[in-house]
Amino acid sequence: MTTPLAKLTQIPPTVAAVADYEVLARERVSPGAWAYLDGGAADELTARENRAAFARLHLRTRVLRDLTNGNTTCELFGTRLRAPILLAPVAYQKLAYPDGELATVLGASAMRMAMVVSTQASVALEDIAQEAQTPLWFQLYIQHDRDFTLRLVRRAEAAGIRALVVSVDAPISGLRNREQRMGFAFPGGVEPVNLRGLMPLPRATGEALFDSPLITRAATWRDIENLREATKLPLVLKGIMTAEDAERALVAGADGLIVSNHGGRVLDGQPATIEVLSEIAGAVSGRVPILLDGGIRRGSDVFKALALGASAVLIGRAFVHGLAAAGAVGVAHVLRILHAELEATMVLTGCRDISAISPASIRQAGLRT
Ligand SMILES: Cc1cc2nc3c(=O)[nH]c(=O)nc-3n(C[C@H](O)[C@H](O)[C@H](O)COP(=O)(O)O)c2cc1C
Numbered sequence: 001m002t003t004p005l006a007k008l009t010q011i012p013p014t015v016a017a018v019a020d021y022e023v024l025a026r027e028r029v030s031p032g033a034w035a036y037l038d039g040g041a042a043d044e045l046t047a048r049e050n051r052a053a054f055a056r057l058h059l060r061t062r063v064l065r066d067l068t069n070g071n072t073t074c075e076l077f078g079t080r081l082r083a084p085i086l087l088a089p090v091a092y093q094k095l096a097y098p099d100g101e102l103a104t105v106l107g108a109s110a111m112r113m114a115m116v117v118s119t120q121a122s123v124a125l126e127d128i129a130q131e132a133q134t135p136l137w138f139q140l141y142i143q144h145d146r147d148f149t150l151r152l153v154r155r156a157e158a159a160g161i162r163a164l165v166v167s168v169d170a171p172i173s174g175l176r177n178r179e180q181r182m183g184f185a186f187p188g189g190v191e192p193v194n195l196r197g198l199m200p201l202p203r204a205t206g207e208a209l210f211d212s213p214l215i216t217r218a219a220t221w222r223d224i225e226n227l228r229e230a231t232k233l234p235l236v237l238k239g240i241m242t243a244e245d246a247e248r249a250l251v252a253g254a255d256g257l258i259v260s261n262h263g264g265r266v267l268d269g270q271p272a273t274i275e276v277l278s279e280i281a282g283a284v285s286g287r288v289p290i291l292l293d294g295g296i297r298r299g300s301d302v303f304k305a306l307a308l309g310a311s312a313v314l315i316g317r318a319f320v321h322g323l324a325a326a327g328a329v330g331v332a333h334v335l336r337i338l339h340a341e342l343e344a345t346m347v348l349t350g351c352r353d354i355s356a357i358s359p360a361s362i363r364q365a366g367l368r369t
Pocket residue numbers: 036037038050088089090091118119120139167238260261262263264265293294295296314315316317318320
């Protein structure tokens with residue numbers, strides 16, 4: 001059946017699920033751009049595992065409950081969200097679609113879903129904020145020039161950003177063999193415009209990575225503590241994968257954590273995010289909200305993450321595929337599909353609202369529940 005949105009916007013009637021956008025997106029971008037947008041580090045084991053781990057989890061249904069007045073809303077850092085689904089920070093979106101982040105923010109606004117703008121966006125933060133009719137967060141990569149970094153934070157505050165997401169898992173780029181094999185280079189016109197004016201890092205003088213300015217000037221916990229002092233924005237650390245780092249993040253003053261392995265794009269060999277979520281949720285014990293990303297392609301994946309302790313999830317490649325295939329409409333449609341699937345999963349498991357989703361909604365392996 002064709003959905004009303006599809007009728008309005010010429011979405012191919014064959015698009016029924018987020019995975020269908022992956023097929024369309026691949027046809028619409030160059031092979032090099034596809035390697036960047038879709039690829040992972042090294043053998044891409046972690047990127048695949050993020051998805052496979054969701055498939056191994058099974059849902060427990062509860063029937064005949066009264067579900068009237070149910071809803072998917074949630075609250076994060078004082079903002080009520082229509083659903084616990086945000087667009088993850090994704091750099092260089094003009095690679096996927098000519099309008100890049102401007103198309104994405106239109107799609108997110110149409111669905112009233114929050115978007116996290118990357119430090120390495122290909123459109124200026126202020127221009128994205130100008131178009132936004134939905135909550136925006138800003139993802140910060142701490143730069144080797146800490147004064148420049150602080151100016152980015154001030155720009156985010158001035159633009160009305162609601163939370164600062166500091167990505168802590170990528171002091172260096174991942175070794176992305178797919179891109180290397182394609183000889184991928186960014187085309188003209190696709191650049192990190194928010195970093196204009198940043199002096200390049202001094203060149204490494206020796207061979208050893210450990211002695212290079214990339215490492216000697218890399219962020220440490222001290223930077224997180226300094227940021228905590230420098231801004232009143234909620235501070236969310238992205239890239240936490242262990243209970244130890246979750247504890248450390250709370251000591252440094254984090255208001256939230258994102259369990260993320262960067263979609264398997266940085267270090268191949270990390271576990272799936274959904275596999276480590278329970279451990280981290282156990283350590284955090286409700287002190288701050290935990291979000292999760294990595295491998296989410298279905299509303300039932302969103303549900304599984306909420307069941308195991310996440311307050312919300314972020315989607316990366318899923319919306320990039322919609323963007324590449326159909327611009328703002330594709331982004332909106334991906335969000336619509338995921339939202340509808342989440343609602344259906346909630347109804348069929350007997351969960352009237354987000355707070356009703358719990359570990360009991362998931363079948364624990366080996367147990368007869
Ligand atoms: C093309 C691309 C660019 C990305 N750029 C950033 C970025 O600039 N900053 C960041 O913190 N994460 C970045 N990420 C990682 C995402 O925020 C997110 O962690 C990941 O995509 C989640 O996995 P998924 O793609 O399976 O949903 C990027 C991911 C992709 C696919």
